[in-house]
Amino acid sequence: MDVEILSRIQFAFTIAFHYIYPPLSIGLGVMLVLMQAFWLKTRNPLYHNMARYWTRVFGLTFAIGVATGIVMEFEFGTNWATYSRFVGSVFGGPLAIEGIYAFFLESGFLAILLFGWDKVGPKTHFFATCMVALGAHFSAIWIIVANSWMQTPAGFHLVREVGKNPDGSPIEVPLDPGYILKQEDLDHVRAVVDSFWEMVLNPSTLDRITHTVIGCWLAGAFLVVSISAFYLLKQRHLQFAKTSLKFGLAVGCFASLLQLVSADSTARGVGDNQPIKLAAIEGLADTTTEAPLGIVGWVSWDKDADGNIIGIKENSFKIKGLLSILMDGDFLHPVEASKTVVQGLNDLPSDEFILARHPGATPEEIKLIRPEYWPNVPVVFQTYHLMIALGMGLIGISVLGCILWKTGHLWRTDIKWVRWFLIVLVLSVLMPQIANQAGWFTAEMGRQPWIVYEILKTSEGLSKAVIAGQVLSSLIMFAFIYVLLFMVFIYTLTKKIQHGPKDDESINILPEKWRPMALKGGRQTAPTTNDQPND
Template sequence: MEFDALLLSRIQFAFTIAFHIIFPAFTIGLASWLAALEFNWLRTGNPLYRTLFRFWVKVFAVSFGLGVVSGIVMSYQFGTNWSRFSEFTGNVLGPIIAYEVITAFFLEAAFLGIMLFGWERVGDRLHFFATCMVALGTLLSAFWILSANSWMQTPDGFAIENGKAVPVDWFKAVFNPSFPLRYAHMVLGCYLTTAFAVAGMSAWMLLRHPHDAPETKLAASRRSLSMALWFATIFVPVQILIGDLHGLGVLKYQPTKLAAIEGNWDRMANMPLRLFAIPDEVAETNHYEVGIPKVGSWVLTHAFDGVVPGLKEVPRDERPPVWPVFFSFRIMVGIGFAMLGIGLWSLYLRLKGTLFTNKPFLTAAMIMTPSGFGAVLFGWFTAEIGRQPYVVYGHLRTADAVSPVSAQAVGATLIIFIVVYAFVFGFGSYYLAKLLRRGPDPVEDIRGDDLGKKPKRPFSVPDEGLEGRPGHRAQPAE
């Protein structure tokens, strides 16, 4: 293997995007989680939700900052390492990325300060509106980024003039064939990433010092664990369904990628569902294959005799690397079914009334804390490596997209990135770990079984500890 400028540029971009995607995958879901917490606080007046909001907003602020930093570094590589890609796609992807900045980044920037620092300076409803706008901004950001990436997977709405892609139908370019399902799959993946991170942290709090911690602090952990697991129980099956529908699109628009995902070398009907195999790209076969007869065709085509394309139908230089695509997809699916198992287990424990006391379950939930991040990463590995050897599927090969730079220059910047990232993200991760280790602050003005039982006026807040707050209005004692 020759470490030329192409390979080193690919390694550098993979390194930076792998770091970057972790943070948006968390903050997209976390912003909506914060909006849900604040809505419940305004609706019920229960200080428990306010306490959870104040804790998770600190985690959001750090994660958002790290995401912005890593995203800026990543975007510069389009000019430094992939100038030919930028030249070919600039007329299409340039405006789409600009829309992301104008609609999403500006929206987040306008309201982020109010959400983080305006709690005591603006009214309750305005603060809630700011939180919702930040959550909307994260969804809009994902919309445009997924549109651009999906266009690279299934390009549409353009023509090639003088060797460059030129838009001819913006609606088709933005809402390209794979975009709707990829966007839904990614956003729900981000939500599930946050759900399992919240559930895992909450489970850890319940396992750690369950007897000497303040009762109200444990109540906050119980409430967040319950909310996160309800979301996971309901939406993991939905995510599996969306993934199945997305697979039908891959079969239609990217059959070679699908063949690599399944390790399928020959076009065949009645294809088995390969649970495990060792693909051999030289011999064009699989070793130690374990599968379920005919089920593969049914999963991929919804017919037991459905025909699935094979890798041998295209030349070797048109195939993606089979090993990483084959195994990363199975890891992603395995994580998804582990999430489904946690959701069903939690439902069973709810019925028994032992959700917060079953130590094996709490331990399993804690272990699943990073599962969402893993699923997102391996899903992206599947999508991006499976697109090879093209950077714009069917139109621009990756080898033709790299900048005319030396391997030494790319190698030097890669080393610098590794060192700087280790320093910056090491400290960022350390601070996040400290926040998560501390957990939510105790809720001083509520106790034990009284949580949430005191009736409150809709969209009002409790009086405790709010004297002197702008807009505060005393309420008569009950």
């Protein structure tokens, strides 16, 4: 394999592994805020025990997430130096904000969250928990801002370096809007921000932030659901398990239904801004009204006798007109909405787009060139529909779980079908993780062959010094280390689950009304029985 494929595989592997943990941290952060809020409101020690237990799980996911995320920072310089130079002015702001204001906010209060239970008052600890959760969300937001700019670039212009000033700084001149990059430009042309807020609020930012963050909430909620259901099946820590399961199902049900609304908005944005991606994920070959929505099936390449891709062949179950209705968004008038035209791959990209990059191409040559600007349609069709299927499954599981909770059947572990449902809940922790990964692969592979959409190709963003052997050897090394890290994570998490919560943990809480004075005065004796909070 060449250096481009290996570099893409390496980055996909490292980011996919890293992406297991931040969603858990973000989702668990929300759960911790809710649990501590209930503790402050009711002073019921059960909520305090829950918060302490899930904080320990949060600390584990945060630690592994930080360790696995560092690698990607280096890959930008080692494998993607040309790309990093091109986007440096654009990415500098969001990534600096993410590091200084988001990550430091999260990590700055992390010590209080993890170790401050008996050192600070409940309100101070709750504030630290909120700041950690907020910092985790801010980190995600600014990373998504940077990535969304790659999908839908805005608020920038291109400049060319034409010389050096006496002090060594570059002399740069702006290029005309719509300038098409050439291979010889890569060492001298870069993107420069015109408007910071136009760059931040590019056409896909808000949809992608919403969609990604809700996916993180689902990951955290269903981790809580999974472990709580396990305790119910084992008849251990029953009160803890029942209450934690209620929290997880409530957040999971809310987030999964909200994700349905977000998915609709996100898909419509893809249709407006990246029509090739929309046609690919739906396996739509021809431009048409009453465009069908694929439910399940497969797509394969259609090739000529010489092996050139000339189109796609799809075999799927579809609902006629539903894609046109979804793209129009007028659900109250479906007949009129079904007349909306949805472009197919056979007309994307346009002839004008191709001729601007391949001057003088004949109609026959345009047909052969066009598939070069398509993503890997058979793959993104499957990853997208896998994400949708899992999302609908999460809605069904969480809604059914809430119904069983309200009717009291969820706690009847003596009933066989309830035990089977609890087993489903235990396994449900995998569903948001797989859905998040499938969605991420759909988004990233769906914009290929572009690393910056319709401006810079992925093949043009590679480092010139790195060779395939170096990338392969480092990929093998990363795979070995990441497997070890994953084994450590699973082993440590399993130990925490087996150990379970400490049911008497809240007995050691010092009353807030006198704790700060005691600590200031150096008094750190154990509380008396009269100081213990009431149940």
